Amino acid sequence: MTAKTRAELALVAITVIWGSTFVLVKDALADVSIILFLALRFGLAAVVLVAVYRKSLSRKGLGSGIAAGCLLFVAYWFQTTGLALTTASKSAFLTGLSIPMVPLLGSFVYKIRPRLLEAVGIGIATLGMALMTLPSAGFAINRGDLLSVFCAVAFAMHIVLVSHYTPMTGFETIAVTQIAVAALLGTLTFRFAEPVRFHANARVAIALVVTGLLATAVAFTTMAWAQQYTTATRSALIFALEPVVAWITSYALFGEKLGFRGQTGAGLILAGVLMVELRRGVSVTDKAEATSL
16 A cells, blocks of 8 residues: 555545534534634644654744644634524535635645546536535525635635645644644633633543544644645545535434435545545656655
8 A cells, every 4th residue: 555545545534523413513513613613623632742742843844833733723714604604504515615625726826737537527526516505595605604715715725735745744744833823822812712612521521632633633643644645636626525424423312304405415425535536656757746745
């Protein structure tokens, strides 16, 4: 198994973690305000990562780690604020627009063009996300929708930045710094961002531990490591699986069923990912693209 294959399988595992914790987080947010939850989640992750990687940290990746942390926090801020002003389905789709934005940003900033098959796969997966998340009725844009689009831009910039710098600086410093910066920004702003709520109970504690350790500390560290060996475009395409995993989790826990439109969307997402990932062999173009990152 090549390093590239291991990296992309690791990104699939991350996507499974993120998708399966959606229900857990949504349940916990009934008892804790959003930015405070993010501050606690990132704070727990930062403490763990500093303890694990303190001997591997250096100044070399500090600047890119700070930039990644700011983008990460801004993305979550826009996502959660936008979610309060629009529907969950529209928020999910508009946030998912980060997937087609990644190759566009990579091409514009770093002159990295995705291969034709990757572009087609992203188009199919994006159509699948629209079918899975958007209602069949008309689509009107409001302030929450715009914030969700800004979130997508920030997430796309984060993916492109991490993919570009981790091969140069190593993943440890970037991974730890971005989480620490996001935790700091959350701590500094949660009192002013919204009315503070915190009702300590078991579901809040479980959500913080699971998201802090698995969905943040493990996930973002693994993401930084994996993006040394694959491209930003392929990473974004793998992340398109998240709504599919979220639905599978909801179905397993609550019996939530998906209509024909949603099933078609889920199938298109899987098809878009598989048509790229099941292509055997690594072409010269693949190797040149990975090296350029």
